[in-house]
Amino acid sequence: MVRLITHNLLACHVKGCTTNNFPLQFQDVQIELQEAEFNPDFVRNLLPRLEWGALVDAAKQVGDTSLPPEQPEMTDDDVLQKLHHVLLEIHITEGAMVCSNCKHIYPISNGIPNMLLSEHEIG
Amino acid sequence: MSRPELQAPPEIYYGDSEAVKYTKNTRNQQIQADLTYRALELLNMPPDQSAFLLDIGCGSGLSGEILDEEGYVWAGVDIAPSMLEVALEREVEGDLFLQDIGQGLGFRPGSFDGAISISVLQWLLNAETSHHTSAPPHRLHRFFTTLHSALRNPSRAVFQFYPTSDDQIQLITSTAQKAGFGGGIVVDYPNSKKARKVYLCLFVGGGGGQQQV
Numbered sequence: 444m445v446r447l448i449t450h451n452l453l454a455c456h457v458k459g460c461t462t463n464n465f466p467l468q469f470q471d472v473q474i475e476l477q478e479a480e481f482n483p484d485f486v487r488n489l490l491p492r493l494e495w496g497a498l499v500d501a502a503k504q505v506g507d508t509s510l511p512p513e514q515p516e517m518t519d520d521d522v523l524q525k526l527h528h529v530l531l532e533i534h535i536t537e538g539a540m541v542c543s544n545c546k547h548i549y550p551i552s553n554g555i556p557n558m559l560l561s562e563h564e565i566g
Numbered sequence: 567m568s569r570p571e572l573q574a575p576p577e578i579y580y581g582d583s584e585a586v587k588y589t590k591n592t593r594n595q596q597i598q599a600d601l602t603y604r605a606l607e608l609l610n611m612p613p614d615q616s617a618f619l620l621d622i623g624c625g626s627g628l629s630g631e632i633l634d635e636e637g638y639v640w641a642g643v644d645i646a647p648s649m650l651e652v653a654l655e656r657e658v659e660g661d662l663f664l665q666d667i668g669q670g671l672g673f674r675p676g677s678f679d680g681a682i683s684i685s686v687l688q689w690l691l692n693a694e695t696s697h698h699t700s701a702p703p704h705r706l707h708r709f710f711t712t713l714h715s716a717l718r719n720p721s722r723a724v725f726q727f728y729p730t731s732d733d734q735i736q737l738i739t740s741t742a743q744k745a746g747f748g749g750g751i752v753v754d755y756p757n758s759k760k761a762r763k764v765y766l767c768l769f770v771g772g773g774g775g776q777q778q779v
């Protein structure tokens with residue numbers, strides 16, 4: 444399964460695709476919600492690695508609008524709870540991720556994104 | 567029987583029946599568990615941190631189950647679809663990706679707190695096709711440089727693997743060094759042909775943790 448936590452850390456890795464290669468855009472996605480144990484420390488540790496704007500956009504693309512558009516200065520428990528849900532409880536099961544720059548399509552089938560490149564796309 | 571990596575590429579070798587057979591074999595499960603616990607020991611994560619790890623060649627999730635139990639959040643990559651199917655059926659918690667590590671990883675800089683890999687690196691030593699970008703040194707180089715970037719500074723990556731010669735160890739360690747990693751090889755039970763296990767312990771920056779391996 445792919446969740447927004449990994450989507451937010453994933454860029455296109457096609458040869459020469461180095462600008463505007465993040466975030467990958469979701470296309471025709473189906474989702475499944477699965478509860479995960481809330482660990483505020485984990486979410487707090489992760490926060491500096493995340494691109495807030497990309498996360499808000501990705502959440503919107505899968506139908507979740509709970510996050511504020513700007514990263515709040517104070518990450519209280521309420522924000523951490525919302526982040527926890529967005530990052531770890533929404534599973535993308537079908538669809539695709541598309542690179543805005545080179546248009547490479549990474550299909551997602553049965554919860555697993557296919558990241559394989561063809562010979563001419565390998566760096 | 568020769569080692570599996572000498573018989574066929576992993577995505578072929580671990581076809582549907584082999585993937586299930588491998589995963590259900592209790593001896594494999596035990597070995598894989600022992601190797602995973604040892605790799606985690608060498609990874610030496612700070613005990614109070616809830617870390618995000620990468621499982622390189624996660625297969626059917628035998629190591630992933632242990633990462634779940636140990637409270638890690640993780641993502642796994644593997645080139646064998648059949649193995650990933652089995653991992654899904656076993657309902658491991660990690661995010662799974664179909665990926666050829668020899669093509670390089672696409673994770674943004676500093677994504678992971680650490681990485682483990684059990685019985686995978688030796689697969690990179692076999693050429694996939696005749697194309698020059700498929701030569702083992704190229705594949706190792708792409709893999710190590712993109713992994714180095716995907717890890718936080720400081721952090722570690724620990725690989726248990728099965729080298730068949732000192733030349734192979736030399737190629738792997740020198741390529742990892744060129745990619746910016748510190749660290750080196752740890753050999754457990756060096757004098758027992760059967761129990762001998764080789765671990766490549768790579769450091770980004772100081773490698774994190776207190777104790778040196």
Ligand SMILES: [Zn+2]
Pocket residue numbers: 455456457460464542543544545546547
């Ligand atoms: Zn691209």
